[in-house]
Amino acid sequence: MKIMEKIFGKWYQNSFVKLVVEIVFIVLPIAFAIRTFIFGxxxxxxxxxxxxxxxxxxxxxxxxxxxxxxxxxxxxxxxxxxxxxxxxxxxxxxxxxxxxxxxxxxxxxxxxxxxDHIKGTIEDGHPVIYLNSQRLDETAYVNKYPIIMTYIKPITLSAGVHTQVINHQFKSYDPTLPWDKQIFYKIDPDKIVIDIRTNKPIIRMPNTPNEKAKDIFEYKLGExxxxxxxxxxxxxxxxxxxxxxxxxxxxxxxxxxxxxxxxxxxxxxxxxxxxxxxxxxxxxxxxxxxxxx
Structure with a gap:
């Protein structure tokens, strides 16, 4: 604290100034260092x-x-x-x-x-990954549930003929349970997005390919x-x-x-x-x- 006394002189004798100085120059830097380099x-x-x-x-x-x-x-x-x-x-x-x-x-x-050499491909209609030429078993962590599109705020275009959804989410759900008994999220049936072409909810099933070719890739990872x-x-x-x-x-x-x-x-x-x-x-x-x- 002698360094602070030399820098701020007699001002450092004031209890309020001392508190502010110690917070700004001691407490906050320590907190920043812990938050940045130790845990988050x-x-x-x-x-x-x-x-x-x-x-x-x-x-x-x-x-x-x-x-x-x-x-x-x-x-x-x-x-x-x-x-x-x-x-x-x-x-x-x-x-x-x-x-x-x-x-x-x-x-x-x-x-x-x-x-590592990593390769993604589609086999028998399902996406799979090969890691160093060995098929990777990801059953322990990959999502096993379907996900359903819900919206927070819809906007209707073309006099109600077409609906564009903004600020939407795909939420995991258990199809064996009713909407009010879901274990992951509370799903409001009125906020489920309906595909106007099929008149059915927009659902993505697990272990199926994505619409884009994102399941097909190959990389040899560098340093x-x-x-x-x-x-x-x-x-x-x-x-x-x-x-x-x-x-x-x-x-x-x-x-x-x-x-x-x-x-x-x-x-x-x-x-x-x-x-x-x-x-x-x-x-x-x-x-x-x-x-x-």
Whole structure:
């Protein structure tokens, strides 16, 4: 504290000034260092990792381990947005990686690591992956449930003849259960998107090819390259779309689920204020406080 006394002189004798100085120059830097290099707290913003993770869940990430070792196959990682156009300026790039509010954190599973040969193809009508010439068994984590399109806000065009859906989600559901008894999300039947050509809900079935050729790929991973995918293969934007991940963008390993709640709100207090009664019904108690395998 003698350094602070030399810098701020007699002002440092004032208790309020002393408190502010210590918060700004001691507490906040320590908190930033811990948050950046040791552990992180995150929330699930999308359906790409269902049903391993569900929208509305909060989890803990270990950032310290990857300073001493590389990510392994099968681990679930937190990473910076891989499609963002990062600057070549080292100072600006450092800011983008650790401080920029414009860059989101994503969560994916590591399928292949540097040096691996990975190939995706379609066999007997089902997408499969070969890792180093061996067919990969992913039954332990890939989403086994169908996903159904629901909307938050629709917009009708052409005098009601055609409907374009905006701000939509594909939610996993159990077809053996009624809508009000679903185990993952509460699904409002009135918000299920209907395909006007078939007059049926828009549903994507598990273990079936995507509409685009994203299930067909082949890469020989180079140094510090990883192939990552979401467990919800019918609703994930991942390496099958944008290619291998630069290991520089990996910043944590997801290890613990703290909280699980059926909500799209980024702040739980907002949901509590909006829904003081239903708030407690939205909590998925059986999924809280769990280690992630």
């Amino acid at each position: 707290l995150y929330q699930v913003p999308s359906e790409s990792m269902e049903t391993t993770f569900l929208v509305g869940e909060r989890f803990f990430a270990d950032k310290l381990s990857y300073w001493f070792r590389k990510p392994k196959r099968g681990e679930i990682i937190s990473l910076n947005d891989p499609v963002y156009p990062y600057s070549n300026n080292p100072v600006k790039r450092l800011y983008e990686k650790y401080l920029s509010p414009n860059i989101s954190s994503w969560t994916k599973r590591v399928i292949a690591i540097p040096g 510090n390259q990883y192939f990552v995918r979401g467990d919800n293969r019918r609703g994930s934007y991942d390496s099958s779309d944008w290619g291998p991940l630069n290991g520089e963008l990996i910043h944590g390993r997801i290890v613990f689920r703290i909280w699980s709640m059926d909500t799209d709100e980024p702040w739980l207090i907002l949901d509590l204020l909006k829904n003081p009664i239903d708030f407690w019904k939205k909590i998925r108690w059986s999924r809280c406080l769990q280690w992630i395998k």
